Amino acid sequence: MSKPQPVAVSTPNENEKAYEEEHVHKVYQTIASHFSDTRYKPWPVVENFLNSLTPGSIGADVGCGNGKYIGVNPKLCILGSDRYRILVPKQSSNLISIVQERGFEGMVCDALSTPYRDSTFDFAISIAVIHHFSTPERRLVAIKELLRIVKPGCPILIFVWALEQSKFSKRNFDRTQQDVFVPWTLSASAKPSAEAKDDLDSEDASKQIYQRYYHLFAKGELDELIVNTGLADITSSGYDRDNHYVIAIKK
Amino acid sequence: MRLITHNMLQCHVKNCNDNNFPLRLEEVEVELVEADFQADFLRNILGKLEWEALVNTAVQVGNTSLPATIPDNAADNEEFLKVLHNALLETHIQSGNMVCPNCQHVYPVKDGIPNMLLAEHEI
Numbered sequence: 001m002s003k004p005q006p007v008a009v010s011t012p013n014e015n016e017k018a019y020e021e022e023h024v025h026k027v028y029q030t031i032a033s034h035f036s037d038t039r040y041k042p043w044p045v046v047e048n049f050l051n052s053l054t055p056g057s058i059g060a061d062v063g064c065g066n067g068k069y070i071g072v073n074p075k076l077c078i079l080g081s082d083r084y085r086i087l088v089p090k091q092s093s094n095l096i097s098i099v100q101e102r103g104f105e106g107m108v109c110d111a112l113s114t115p116y117r118d119s120t121f122d123f124a125i126s127i128a129v130i131h132h133f134s135t136p137e138r139r140l141v142a143i144k145e146l147l148r149i150v151k152p153g154c155p156i157l158i159f160v161w162a163l164e165q166s167k168f169s170k171r172n173f174d175r176t177q178q179d180v181f182v183p184w185t186l187s188a189s190a191k192p193s194a195e196a197k198d199d200l201d202s203e204d205a206s207k208q209i210y211q212r213y214y215h216l217f218a219k220g221e222l223d224e225l226i227v228n229t230g231l232a233d234i235t236s237s238g239y240d241r242d243n244h245y246v247i248a249i250k251k
Numbered sequence: 252m253r254l255i256t257h258n259m260l261q262c263h264v265k266n267c268n269d270n271n272f273p274l275r276l277e278e279v280e281v282e283l284v285e286a287d288f289q290a291d292f293l294r295n296i297l298g299k300l301e302w303e304a305l306v307n308t309a310v311q312v313g314n315t316s317l318p319a320t321i322p323d324n325a326a327d328n329e330e331f332l333k334v335l336h337n338a339l340l341e342t343h344i345q346s347g348n349m350v351c352p353n354c355q356h357v358y359p360v361k362d363g364i365p366n367m368l369l370a371e372h373e374i
Contacts, residue, residue: 017371056295058259075292079256081367096364105256109367113374115263115358117272122299 006165006180009213011134023181023213024132029084031184031210036066036098045240046127047072049157049247057122060149062111063129067099080106081114111142116149124149124156128243130222131160131214134179139215140225147231150250156232159245163216166242178218181211217244252344252365254312255296258305260365262351262358264373270353273304276311279347279360286340293335294326300339309338 012019028035046069053059055075064070064080080099099106109115111129124146133139146156163178186208222244223237232248239245262271306317316334325331349358349365356373359366 054295056292058255058296058299075289077255077292077296079259083368097362100362100364105253107252107256107365107367110369110374113263113369115260115365115367117259117261117301120259120299 006182008177009179009181011179016134019134027210027212034186042072059121059123062126067104070104081109083110114145119151121150122154127159143225144229147250152250155247155249157247159243160217160222161214162242162244163218178216180214182214184210222246253340254342255339258300262356264354264356267354271351273308274349277348277350280345281312282343282345283341284343288336290332293332314338
């Protein structure tokens with residue numbers, strides 16, 4: 001089976017929030033259950049980071065999805081949050097409901113404005129989240145927000161999709177185009193949640209292909225954003241599994 | 252939502268920067284869910300709590316067992332750690348409202364999940 005290939009798009013100059021609502025939030029609401037079923041194996045860099053922290057540390061997983069990192073190290077306390085609205089209580093297609101059903105702490109909030117006290121956490125992680133913001137300004141705000149909630153001297157770990165993707169074929173993918181739609185194909189057995197399906201394009205819905213917006217980060221771009229906050233020092237950065245990642249310490 | 256989570260929350264409405272913590276609990280439904288007692292975890296977490304806020308919040312859900320100040324021998328005081336464990340990790344807010352003491356913004360909790368999203372004009 002061929003792997004899903006990205007399609008280049010141009011990002012909006014206004015109403016970025018509405019754009020992300022349409023091309024990120026609604027899609028995740030539709031594919032949440034299937035998405036969650038495919039997200040169970042923790043990435044080693046994240047796992048090692050979490051296992052290196054002092055027992056009893058409190059952290060935030062902002063954009064936690066189905067909460068797959070919350071239970072990696074049971075000696076930590078991780079508060080998870082994700083953006084998806086509670087449309088139907090207890091419906092398992094809601095990502096935060098999935099977190100809750102696993103017995104973890106989850107709440108609904110936006111990564112650009114989290115409800116946590118300043119300088120509260122011993123660490124914060126943002127795994128595969130910031131690439132869904134459609135402008136450099138919004139991506140910067142999301143990083144500053146992570147740095148606001150951790151204590152000085154404490155680390156944040158960020159993963160974003162890389163422009164240098166091994167799974168995208170060169171034939172279909174222009175390496176200069178960083179803003180793309182990436183299709184998610186629902187398997188025949190996976191059913192989208194009805195209330196979200198209605199809002200999506202009917203032709204795509206019948207094919208069960210849902211397009212998610214991504215900003216693909218070029219090498220060094222995430223590092224540069226973090227440096228530009230002026231709030232943190234980068235301690236390590238790298239490329240792993242088609243992603244760029246950075247660990248930085250709040251000044 | 253357990254009380255440990257509540258202790259980390261503040262109102263994040265735009266320009267609501269003073270007296271925006273702790274969020275007041277109203278009309279809450281509480282459930283006690285047994286959790287494994289881990290003394291080490293509690294000892295490490297002690298210094299990270301806003302103690303007065305925790306004590307007052309526990310009272311709001313009918314738990315008056317926490318002392319007004321953290322005892323000097325907290326780390327070795329198993330009786331205290333058990334009381335703390337019960338309040339912090341076993342007391343779940345299942346439904347109700349969390350209200351900002353400053354701007355009175357209401358954050359609802361449903362099925363144990365707080366909804367902290369703000370409207371566009373509040374960010």
